[in-house]
Amino acid sequence: MDGSTLQIDLLGEYETPYRLGRSFGREVVKYIERCHLEDGGYFFARIPPSSGLDTYFAVKSLSLLGIKPDRPEAIASFFLNQVKEGTLGGMTGIFVAVEVLNELGRMTDELRNYARQKIMPLQNSAGGFGAVENIDIEVPSELENTYRAVRILKIINAEFDRDKIIRFVSGFLRPDGGYGGKGYSTLASTFYATEIHKLLGNDTQKLIITRDYLRKREKNWQVQFIEDLYWLYKGLANLGEKPDFPDRALKFVMACQRANGGFSRATIIGIPTLEYTFYALSILR
Secondary structure (H helix, E strand, C coil): CCHHHCCCCCCCCCCCCCCCCHHHHHHHHHHHHHCECCCCCECCCCCCCCEHHHHHHHHHHHHHCCCCCCCHHHHHHHHHHHHHHCCCCHHHHHHHHHHHHHHHCCCCHHHHHHHHHHHHHHECCCCCECCCCCCCCCCCCCCHHHHHHHHHHHHCCCCCCHHHHHHHHHCCECCCCCECCCCCCEHHHHHHHHHHHHHCCCCHHHCHHHHHHHHHHHHHCCCCCHHHHHHHHHHHHHCCCCCCCHHHHHHHHHHCECCCCCECCCCCCCCCEHHHHHHHHHHHC
């Protein structure tokens, strides 16, 4: 990594007591690259084999800091070898591979064709992608797989029924303006809904009741974990909105940073991971 290329401009116009300059960026980058393994990917526990999802979080985090990762060819090979072996499976695996290779400028026709063949059969009868019921408890939203599918299909320039997906997503809109699949709104589903609307080219600034839902959640401030804040502020950003309480958010995020430069899930306890570091940098951005 060439340290001279490091660019830190995460807070834009906001005046804060925190100085997020080059030293901050270098510490975060050191943490991320310490998780870079010999097989080309990343894993926060630093034990091979690497995790595809952690590799996605690492590469995207470095991008937020304005730099490229070490050994980009090895990272690309980590995924392309799985394509050749036919072991790159599932929505998550294909999503992170397409995202990372696209970010690195190393997308191949082989991966495009592989992704198209694997993703299109996963569209369900309701118009979305993946399961609608009996979703694993670890999945934060019924819209996560649909978002990932749309993102993949957009990147590889595949054709799909846009209106069918919009109808599917709209079915999760709740009376309070948020989105959710069990009769109530959640930040995660609302975030994914705004992401999908944005990807499909809808005018997200017209989603006024969704904006009001997110503003209410911001004002009430019941944030316990960093992913809650990520979903909240990324959802607002997708609607063209800026935070009303940036100092409060910044204080929470910086309290999640640990001595090794990474970020944890909560302010008081928790170990740093590449996932939570990505959320932290995204919020700061």
